Amino acid sequence: MDARARLNQLKEKFGSSILRADFPNDRRLYVYVEPQALKAVCRYVFRDLDARYVISVGADDRPYSGTFMVYHDFAFDKDKILSSIIVQLPADNPKVDSISDIIPGANWAEREIRDMFGIEPVGHPYPKRLILPDGWPDGLHPLRKDMDWNHVPKDFDEDREFSFGETPPGCTVVPFGPFHPTLDEPAHFRLYVEGEMVRGCEYRGFMVHRGIEKLSETVLSYNDVPMMAERICGICGCVHSVAYVQAVENAAAIKAPPRAEYIRSIMLEIERLHSHLLWVGLACHLVGFDTLFMQSWRIREPIMWMAEKITGNRKTYALCLVGGVRWDITLELRTELRLLLDKLESEWKPVVAAVVKDKNIQKRTSDVGVADKQFCKEMGLVGPVARAAGVDIDCRRDHPYAAYDRVEFDVITHDTSDVWGRVVVRAKEVFESIRIIRQCLDKMEPGPLMLDITEELPVGRQGLSSVEAPRGESHHFAITGENNKPRRWRVRAPTYQNLQGVPGMIKDQMIADMTISLGSIDPCFSCTDRMETIDIKSGVTKVWSQDELFRLVRAKNQG
Amino acid sequence: MDLNIILLILGGLANVFIVLLVAPFFQGLLRVITARVIQSRQGPPIWQSYYDTFKLLGKEDIESGEAPVMQRFATYLSLASILTVGCLVPMGFRSPMNGAGDAILLIYLLTLSGICMLLAGLAAGSTYSLVGISREMMTMLTLEPLFAITIVIAALNTQSFRLDTVLNGAVYQSAGFPVSGIIMLGVMLLAFQAFVARVPFDISEAETEIMEGPLIEYSGPKLAIFKYAQMAKLIVFSGLFIGLFVPWGSDLVFPFGWILFWVKVFILVIMVTVLAATHARYRIDQAIRYFAALLAVGIVALILASNGF
Numbered sequence A: 001m002d003a004r005a006r007l008n009q010l011k012e013k014f015g016s017s018i019l020r021a022d023f024p025n026d027r028r029l030y031v032y033v034e035p036q037a038l039k040a041v042c043r044y045v046f047r048d049l050d051a052r053y054v055i056s057v058g059a060d061d062r063p064y065s066g067t068f069m070v071y072h073d074f075a076f077d078k079d080k081i082l083s084s085i086i087v088q089l090p091a092d093n094p095k096v097d098s099i100s101d102i103i104p105g106a107n108w109a110e111r112e113i114r115d116m117f118g119i120e121p122v123g124h125p126y127p128k129r130l131i132l133p134d135g136w137p138d139g140l141h142p143l144r145k146d147m148d149w150n151h152v153p154k155d156f157d158e159d160r161e162f163s164f165g166e167t168p169p170g171c172t173v174v175p176f177g178p179f180h181p182t183l184d185e186p187a188h189f190r191l192y193v194e195g196e197m198v199r200g201c202e203y204r205g206f207m208v209h210r211g212i213e214k215l216s217e218t219v220l221s222y223n224d225v226p227m228m229a230e231r232i233c234g235i236c237g238c239v240h241s242v243a244y245v246q247a248v249e250n251a252a253a254i255k256a257p258p259r260a261e262y263i264r265s266i267m268l269e270i271e272r273l274h275s276h277l278l279w280v281g282l283a284c285h286l287v288g289f290d291t292l293f294m295q296s297w298r299i300r301e302p303i304m305w306m307a308e309k310i311t312g313n314r315k316t317y318a319l320c321l322v323g324g325v326r327w328d329i330t331l332e333l334r335t336e337l338r339l340l341l342d343k344l345e346s347e348w349k350p351v352v353a354a355v356v357k358d359k360n361i362q363k364r365t366s367d368v369g370v371a372d373k374q375f376c377k378e379m380g381l382v383g384p385v386a387r388a389a390g391v392d393i394d395c396r397r398d399h400p401y402a403a404y405d406r407v408e409f410d411v412i413t414h415d416t417s418d419v420w421g422r423v424v425v426r427a428k429e430v431f432e433s434i435r436i437i438r439q440c441l442d443k444m445e446p447g448p449l450m451l452d453i454t455e456e457l458p459v460g461r462q463g464l465s466s467v468e469a470p471r472g473e474s475h476h477f478a479i480t481g482e483n484n485k486p487r488r489w490r491v492r493a494p495t496y497q498n499l500q501g502v503p504g505m506i507k508d509q510m511i512a513d514m515t516i517s518l519g520s521i522d523p524c525f526s527c528t529d530r531m532e533t534i535d536i537k538s539g540v541t542k543v544w545s546q547d548e549l550f551r552l553v554r555a556k557n558q559g
Numbered sequence B: 001m002d003l004n005i006i007l008l009i010l011g012g013l014a015n016v017f018i019v020l021l022v023a024p025f026f027q028g029l030l031r032v033i034t035a036r037v038i039q040s041r042q043g044p045p046i047w048q049s050y051y052d053t054f055k056l057l058g059k060e061d062i063e064s065g066e067a068p069v070m071q072r073f074a075t076y077l078s079l080a081s082i083l084t085v086g087c088l089v090p091m092g093f094r095s096p097m098n099g100a101g102d103a104i105l106l107i108y109l110l111t112l113s114g115i116c117m118l119l120a121g122l123a124a125g126s127t128y129s130l131v132g133i134s135r136e137m138m139t140m141l142t143l144e145p146l147f148a149i150t151i152v153i154a155a156l157n158t159q160s161f162r163l164d165t166v167l168n169g170a171v172y173q174s175a176g177f178p179v180s181g182i183i184m185l186g187v188m189l190l191a192f193q194a195f196v197a198r199v200p201f202d203i204s205e206a207e208t209e210i211m212e213g214p215l216i217e218y219s220g221p222k223l224a225i226f227k228y229a230q231m232a233k234l235i236v237f238s239g240l241f242i243g244l245f246v247p248w249g250s251d252l253v254f255p256f257g258w259i260l261f262w263v264k265v266f267i268l269v270i271m272v273t274v275l276a277a278t279h280a281r282y283r284i285d286q287a288i289r290y291f292a293a294l295l296a297v298g299i300v301a302l303i304l305a306s307n308g309f
Helices: A002-018 A034-046 A104-117 A212-216 A223-228 A238-251 A258-286 A290-313 A329-357 A359-365 A372-381 A419-444 A494-506 A512-520 A532-545 A546-553 B003-037 B046-056 B069-087 B094-098 B103-124 B129-158 B179-195 B213-217 B222-247 B256-277 B284-305
Strands: A018-025 A028-035 A052-060 A069-077 A083-090 A094-097 A119-122 A174-178 A188-192 A197-204 A462-469 A472-479 A487-490
Touching: A002 A028, A002 A034, A002 B046, A002 B179, A028 B003, A034 A083, A034 A197, A034 B179, A052 A104, A052 A212, A052 A472, A052 A487, A052 B103, A052 B256, A069 A104, A083 A462, A094 A258, A094 B213, A104 A119, A104 A494, A174 B129, A188 A512, A188 A546, A197 A494, A212 A487, A238 A258, A238 A462, A238 A472, A238 A487, A258 A290, A258 A329, A258 A419, A258 B284, A290 A329, A329 A419, A359 A419, A359 A512, A359 B284, A372 B284, A419 A512, A419 B094, A462 B284, A487 B222, A494 A512, A546 B003, B003 B069, B003 B222, B003 B256, B069 B094, B069 B222, B103 B129, B103 B213, B103 B222, B129 B179, B129 B213, B129 B284, B179 B256, B179 B284, B222 B256
Parallel strands: A028 A083, A094 A119
Antiparallel strands: A018 A028, A052 A069, A069 A083, A174 A188, A188 A197, A462 A472, A472 A487
16 A cells, blocks of 8 residues: 555544645655544554554644644554654643553653653653653753753752652562663663562663754754764664665655665665674673674674775764765775675674574573564564564565665564574574675666755655664654754664563563563664753762662662 | 691691692683683783782772671681682692591581672672572582582492592492492583583673672772682682592602693693683573482482492
């Protein structure tokens, strides 16, 4: 079905509640509905039309239409459509019905909208702070257009604490984070433990939120943003810069030249290679198998050198601008890349064979961190986590972008829904990436790398883009704006959804499996936390004050 | 004082001195082989464990646990108990202090060194150390009996608990064909890695899971002593294993018997290294099941031994 057909389905069911619809092409659908009908429409789309929930976005549109806007993004993967159900809310009393009871995966997104815009999700099961630090004063919402990007609130309350829930009876609290040898970035998982079994978990994160979305609306321009976007993540930077420029290109209805698209695909796959090889090593280290960790990283190193030869940097490629790319892959680089891929393939095959046959690793990872198909749908889990549960989704095939519609590859799935499945999926995806790069190198034609954009981009257009990061779908939403900068930019990294699944995955499992379950989603906290109130950094440290830390560390049985 | 007693004590101290001198070297050997041969990397120099110990000894001792006095006690006791075992174990020559204790004392001392870890974790009082010692306790409960069974089989065979008979292959001296001895050889080989607490059985100190477990509140000199105790454990347990199961050749004339002993220790350390580098860490319930299976086999061996086999 195409976008028009889906719209007709909605119109049939909801008639006059559908206020307006835009479908700029066959693959994008924007439907404006009445706020009262929002929950019913979302329920219909999620359950009856079996769409996948992606994210909910808020926007302050008061300078233009006098309203706040809330977007609920859904994906029709089989039809290759990305769609948005949109409501406009009055500026003086922005309230919207919460959809988290129908779609548990919307939990964080709605809390974020509440923190950043002050739009209250009515009926939300867990209306606690998500992004803002605990001491941040009420009533001050950073992403509203009337708050400056560098505003420092005077009444920051250092002693206010996050109100965790009640400890279940018979359980001890074991704090996992904010500092833990396994985590590279700070996050706090409050585990409720009975003996060695985890009975519940609460998450408090966003300690290194950096204010990227606010900066993109205020002080950066269209072509500055990709350079910042690729610094969102410590591993998958290219993904975010490609997704952003694609969202803007989608909004402005422009297309990068073919050679640029091939180069984007090649660099994205190079990134996937280095990320998966890193992860397999890391997973082995988490279960105490350091030998395989060392070998994986040794095999991975030549990819980093290759990326440095092509772009000048091992990880932060500075690759994309709106309308094209900045680096070319010369003939010598192509030859070197082909040789590298051959060597990589021949070295990785025995490692995969060793891992697949290893009973030791299987014992530590089978039936651990289980997230089955139903759970994946409810929480909106993506990437290898979903594919290991048999959910057949991959943005490269479902929402083709860059050059993926011109190459052939298989989407690897597994059916065990546990950490072991994720290991197998990632190990095998390496071979698919190698295949894709080889095809791109064969099919690439000489041509321009950048589109010659001579006019200003049209203003007020919406664009959606989903890119398959190594961890899953990275979804960007952009509204083009005046003065050469976007009006709104929302980044939804895959870990944002996958982290919400972690409490369910570790419930009724042993503490020892906590790290490998968390590690199996390949968490990228820097992708997830997107704003840090820089001036209040010392305040944030104080929120997790000495008292709080000591109490957490020395917590005895609180049952 | 009687000259004999003085010589006795000096002899025992010689054992201790050798253990202290040599333990970091074997640890360094373990690290170098793991790095260069197995993990394709440079790794540290072979003397690194000595450097690490000296470095730690020179650091500031921050007493951050719940009960610092008990922490100090646990630290010193852990090294002391292992070294006392070292006094009794024959290291290529008959230990001079052989007559000072018997096999029962040996069992007690080994249990004591395990208990030191428990004390250490309890005294520190942090959540992670408590989780770590609960794992250590479970491991000890299922593992120590294996050692006791070996001693009992040796005693059944020779009607004696004396160390110079028990630690001289007494398990093989049964009336009939020493089936129980051979079974126990297999069982103890399979359990050796757990006795010396290396991967896959270093569960109580899994640093990626529970942040060093019982040792979490120990820094500087105390940590140095604990690490030393762990290194010494490798040597002492190797000596015990050799004395119990592969004692042949240790009565060769000095220095051949002595060299043969260290060759055997070297082989055991290589075995530990290779196993450690090629396995992932077990989870506590998996490890307990493994030990329980070994225990069941051990009991069968005990029954056989009491019937003359």
